[in-house]
Amino acid sequence: MVSKMVPHNSSSTTKEMATVIFAMLPGLFALGWIFGPGVWIHVAIVVPTAMVAEAAILLIRGRNPINELNDLSAILTALLLAASLPPLLPWWMTLLGTLFAIILAKQLYGGLGQNPFNPAMIGYVILLVSFPLEMTSWLPAAGIQGEPLSWTAASQVIFGTGPTTVDTLTGATPLGGLKTGLIQGLTLQESLLKLPNGLLAGPGWEWINIAFLVGGLILLFTRTISWHIPLSVLGGLFLTALIFNLIDPNSYATPLYHLLSGGIMLGAFFIATDPVTASTTPMGRIWFGVGIGVLDYIIRTWGGYPDAVAFSVLLMNMFAPLIDHFTQPTIYGGNREARP
Amino acid sequence: MRQTLHHFHGGVHPPELKELTRNLPITPFKNRGKVVISLNQGIRAFNRPIVQVGDSVVQGQKLSECFNPLSVPVHAPCNGTVIAIEQRPFTHPSGLQSPAIVLQASGCGPTPSKELMAIETLLKGITDEEMISRIRMAGIIGLGGAGFPTAPKLLSGTQQSIETLILNGMECEPRITCDDRLMRERPEQIIHGIELMNHLLQPKEILIGIEDNKPEAIESMRKAAANSKVPIEVVRCPTLYPSGGEKQLIQILTGKEVPSGGLPHQIGILCQNIATAHAIYPAMMEQPLTHRVVTVTGSGVSHPGNYEVAVGTPINELLEECGCDQPVAVTVGGPMMGFSLKDLNSPITKTLNCLIVEPEVPPVKTAPIRNCIRCAACSDACPANLLPQQLFWATQARNFDDAEQLHLFDCIECGCCNHVCPSQIPLVDYYRHAKGVLRNQQQEKIKAEQARQRHEFRDARIQREKEEKARKLAEKKAALKAKEKRQPSAGENGEKKEKQAAIEAAIERAKAKKAARNAATEQDKE
Numbered sequence: 001m002v003s004k005m006v007p008h009n010s011s012s013t014t015k016e017m018a019t020v021i022f023a024m025l026p027g028l029f030a031l032g033w034i035f036g037p038g039v040w041i042h043v044a045i046v047v048p049t050a051m052v053a054e055a056a057i058l059l060i061r062g063r064n065p066i067n068e069l070n071d072l073s074a075i076l077t078a079l080l081l082a083a084s085l086p087p088l089l090p091w092w093m094t095l096l097g098t099l100f101a102i103i104l105a106k107q108l109y110g111g112l113g114q115n116p117f118n119p120a121m122i123g124y125v126i127l128l129v130s131f132p133l134e135m136t137s138w139l140p141a142a143g144i145q146g147e148p149l150s151w152t153a154a155s156q157v158i159f160g161t162g163p164t165t166v167d168t169l170t171g172a173t174p175l176g177g178l179k180t181g182l183i184q185g186l187t188l189q190e191s192l193l194k195l196p197n198g199l200l201a202g203p204g205w206e207w208i209n210i211a212f213l214v215g216g217l218i219l220l221f222t223r224t225i226s227w228h229i230p231l232s233v234l235g236g237l238f239l240t241a242l243i244f245n246l247i248d249p250n251s252y253a254t255p256l257y258h259l260l261s262g263g264i265m266l267g268a269f270f271i272a273t274d275p276v277t278a279s280t281t282p283m284g285r286i287w288f289g290v291g292i293g294v295l296d297y298i299i300r301t302w303g304g305y306p307d308a309v310a311f312s313v314l315l316m317n318m319f320a321p322l323i324d325h326f327t328q329p330t331i332y333g334g335n336r337e338a339r340p
Numbered sequence: 341m342r343q344t345l346h347h348f349h350g351g352v353h354p355p356e357l358k359e360l361t362r363n364l365p366i367t368p369f370k371n372r373g374k375v376v377i378s379l380n381q382g383i384r385a386f387n388r389p390i391v392q393v394g395d396s397v398v399q400g401q402k403l404s405e406c407f408n409p410l411s412v413p414v415h416a417p418c419n420g421t422v423i424a425i426e427q428r429p430f431t432h433p434s435g436l437q438s439p440a441i442v443l444q445a446s447g448c449g450p451t452p453s454k455e456l457m458a459i460e461t462l463l464k465g466i467t468d469e470e471m472i473s474r475i476r477m478a479g480i481i482g483l484g485g486a487g488f489p490t491a492p493k494l495l496s497g498t499q500q501s502i503e504t505l506i507l508n509g510m511e512c513e514p515r516i517t518c519d520d521r522l523m524r525e526r527p528e529q530i531i532h533g534i535e536l537m538n539h540l541l542q543p544k545e546i547l548i549g550i551e552d553n554k555p556e557a558i559e560s561m562r563k564a565a566a567n568s569k570v571p572i573e574v575v576r577c578p579t580l581y582p583s584g585g586e587k588q589l590i591q592i593l594t595g596k597e598v599p600s601g602g603l604p605h606q607i608g609i610l611c612q613n614i615a616t617a618h619a620i621y622p623a624m625m626e627q628p629l630t631h632r633v634v635t636v637t638g639s640g641v642s643h644p645g646n647y648e649v650a651v652g653t654p655i656n657e658l659l660e661e662c663g664c665d666q667p668v669a670v671t672v673g674g675p676m677m678g679f680s681l682k683d684l685n686s687p688i689t690k691t692l693n694c695l696i697v698e699p700e701v702p703p704v705k706t707a708p709i710r711n712c713i714r715c716a717a718c719s720d721a722c723p724a725n726l727l728p729q730q731l732f733w734a735t736q737a738r739n740f741d742d743a744e745q746l747h748l749f750d751c752i753e754c755g756c757c758n759h760v761c762p763s764q765i766p767l768v769d770y771y772r773h774a775k776g777v778l779r780n781q782q783q784e785k786i787k788a789e790q791a792r793q794r795h796e797f798r799d800a801r802i803q804r805e806k807e808e809k810a811r812k813l814a815e816k817k818a819a820l821k822a823k824e825k826r827q828p829s830a831g832e833n834g835e836k837k838e839k840q841a842a843i844e845a846a847i848e849r850a851k852a853k854k855a856a857r858n859a860a861t862e863q864d865k866e
């Protein structure tokens with residue numbers, strides 16, 4: 001209990017989570033437009049699953065589930081996961097990922113605020129490692145090429161109830177295709193040309209990234225997040241990409257390509273900024289972000305997976321306590337000996 | 341005009357809520373009932389009363405002696421009779437009791453003339469030491485908050501060279517308006533106090549910091565300062581809580597930081613509250629500090645205002661005068677740093693600047709306290725540039741040593757972190773608790789050290805006594821031997837004597853043996 005009526009700026013965890021959820025909408029709509037209604041089917045799976053899983057564990061832990069569910073953090077985690085999954089992932093994989101995220105990565109650590117790793121990314125990575133094929137099968141960007149996927153087709157694939165199967169529809173992501181091309185010894189230009197509709201950053205993805213950027217700007221302007229992390233993630237990626245692009249423009253894509261492909265905007269504004277798992281000092285947040293940007297580039301370019309936001313975020317989550325330790329701000333009055 | 345103002349880290353903008361009382365003039369409150377003068381004036385050392393039950397006292401009479409150099413005597417704020425000297429509830433967050441002199445008020449002494457004497461005439465033939473002693477004997481302590489006695493502060497100021505004398509008229513806490521009113525209504529007396537301090541300290545510059553939400557006060561102080569022979573600059577500062585914190589104000593005005601664990605005079609700065617300055621002039625006229633201005637505000641009273649109240653007035657009597665006729669919850673001090681009052685019989689103290697009176701309603705359901713989400717809103721707001729979230733984790737896990745490493749003792753308990761925490765965690769409560777535990781540990785350590793010394797001293801004493809005994813025994817034995825040796829030379833007619841001597845010697849030996857045995861058993865016992 002607060003012992004007296006202290007004036008409060010009436011910020012609340014619930015409000016902040018609600019703002020983040022709201023700011024995700026442009027990105028989700030872009031996903032839905034480009035890749036068809038699969039995204040919304042995922043949303044319909046993950047949100048209730050997350051809430052039920054969270055409530056169940058809270059009950060087991062002897063807590064009042066209503067009090068903690070209404071902080072909306074479970075819904076946010078679920079949405080972040082839904083936005084990262086390939087749009088036609090079988091429903092039970094989505095469900096499994098959600099359970100991993102909420103139960104293993106969040107509640108088993110003690111719930112909101114206690115988990116060292118970003119729950120949505122844990123769910124994503126577990127799926128990626130367990131089902132590498134399904135997790136890297138993306139649809140061609142239908143929204144751009146005319147032919148949008150119907151709700152029926154999407155649900156037939158996701159729930160495995162009809163003739164349409166994943167193989168007839170999906171392909172690699174542009175980032176994946178680019179990497180395959182490069183491995184096959186083609187130059188960057190040739191690899192990009194081989195991709196369907198090789199625009200700036202692969203078909204459709206630039207729109208998704210722009211939409212998440214818009215959402216991110218909403219978060220910045222409502223002061224829900226501070227600029228430190230997103231700017232340093234994007235800056236870290238941009239600079240690393242720029243350096244390699246300048247060294248050898250034939251093998252390394254341009255910085256702009258990197259900034260607009262994969263899940264980088266979602267990662268920079270929505271995932272890396274999860275306060276619970278990020279560094280908490282101002283300088284620490286910058287190092288944290290730069291680390292994600294650079295790692296993302298390294299794993300994208302030389303690692304075994306086409307995109308790397310999830311791995312980079314989790315790796316930096318691991319370093320967050322260390323970063324915090326070394327980036328303590330100088331207190332008022334200098335860093336003298338603490339006095340009894 | 342001062343060109344650059346500096347910034348301190350963080351800070352918040354809580355709603356000011358000063359409108360309720362800022363335009364209400366200072367109103368004297370006449371005591372009719374009892375006055376409870378606590379002998380605990382905010383310093384650990386208690387005063388010793390020099391009056392007895394039944395004595396009649398007059399306004400301004402000294403009631404106690406103080407021995408601790410950091411404490412000041414207390415005085416009668418009105419004429420009256422001593423009716424008791426006993427334990428009374430004290431105005432303190434813990435609601436503890438403290439010894440107090442209880443007076444039955446029976447009227448006031450003569451009101452001092454409003455005319456202010458020129459400083460030169462006033463100070464004729466008064467030495468610096470005498471000035472400081474008068475300030476101490478008038479019972480003046482810092483009226484802004486912590487209540488540190490003014491005399492030793494000024495004394496340490498005279499011993500170091502003070503470059504900047506800062507007067508704190510910021511009053512940055514919401515709701516409080518008593519300093520605002522003083523600056524608007526009695527600027528001359530404040531300026532006189534400043535001139536007196538100027539005489540003592542001879543600073544290079546004198547600055548009065550006032551937040552820009554008090555334009556009238558700035559105007560009034562500027563006018564009064566312009567009439568002074570001493571150059572005094574009134575600096576208008578942006579409103580940002582906690583700009584009136586001593587360290588923050590120093591940073592705003594000078595850009596300097598008081599070293600952690602240090603005091604402002606170490607960097608050539610001395611800071612006084614304007615209400616303290618206001619009390620210094622009467623002190624020079626040997627009128628002790630017995631009254632102060634208190635803002636009474638909140639929806640629990642029908643006549644909020646700024647009251648000039650005798651120190652020692654029971655708070656419930658003042659509230660009655662303010663039209664409080666319902667059960668109320670009272671916060672002492674501002675809403676950010678104040679504490680809730682346990683017992684309405686507690687007296688007004690010298691450091692009490694504000695009473696927030698709200699009707700006592702069944703506790704409203706406040707937003708639930710959630711887990712820390714590490715959002716760092718608190719560290720962004722912390723004026724001491726600490727990491728409140730890490731302090732919180734450490735104190736919550738009872739890792740108080742870690743908390744100390746995280747500079748717990750640099751926390752000024754301003755409450756900015758509480759104010760912004762989206763999880764509504766009462767962070768400062770954790771810090772206060774941790775500080776208390778650590779201070780106790782420190783005390784325990786000192787006590788243990790003292791006990792150890794006492795123990796060692798005792799051991800040493802016992803050892804010394806043992807050695808003494810053993811030495812005495814050895815001496816006796818030696819004397820006996822010498823005697824034995826001497827015996828044969830006593831002559832032949834001494835045969836009988838010899839025998840006797842032998843017997844005696846045997847007895848002696850037996851005695852000595854017994855003594856030795858006794859000593860040995862005694863040693864065992866010990």
Ligand code: SF4
Nearest residue numbers: 712713715716718761
């Ligand atoms: S403001 Fe509250 S929730 Fe945020 S980091 Fe600080 S203590 Fe944690």
Ligand code: SF4
Nearest residue numbers: 722751752754755757
């Ligand atoms: S109360 Fe302490 S920790 Fe909190 S903001 Fe103020 S100085 Fe910082």
